[in-house]
Amino acid sequence: MYKRQALPGPGDAEPVGPADADAAPAAPPRRPARRTALVAATVATLGTLAAATVFLVSRETSGAVNGDDRHGEKAAFVFEPGRTHACDIHREDGLLHAGHSDTRDALLQQISTSWDVVEAQCLLAHRGYSPGLVDGAYGAETEKAVKRFQEAAGLVTDGHMGPHTWEALRR
Secondary structure, eight states, X not given: XXXXXXXXXTTOOOOOOHHHHTSOOOOOOOOHHHHHHHHHHHHHHHHHHHHHHHHHHXXXXXXXXXXXXXXXXXXXXXXXXXXXXXXXXXXXXXXXXXXXXXXXXXXXXTTOBSHHXXXXXXXXXXXXXXXXXXXXXXXXXHHXXXXXXXXXXXXXXXXXXXXXXXXXXXX
């Protein structure tokens, strides 16, 4: 009948012949769980970096915070045609402010673009002198509004924003 052969046990060594002596050692078993964990960690890290980049870039270019980087410093003003800015009119130390600039002496005239212009446009609109769009560009409509304000305030009517016009506008 059939002869039963014993299977090698855990302590039994198989005979090694001369051909087996020069063979390369067997490769360790692959660990797919480790590779999967590494790939998942890499994807999570890249996703976090991408989200942080988008957040920081959107904060830097957003007008939603009126150019403020939340540390008291203003982001550089970049004029974008068609973009308007909100005005947050309030009194601080007895003077009107719109939340874009604290200047009292910036010299502004046609072709100027800055946060100071946005501030002036907001204050002019608040006082009832429409500068057109509050866009940060000192154009013909803003100049006309400044002239009307200057005339009503008894100032030199030159259409330029200077220290005297700022002082009257902020009162």
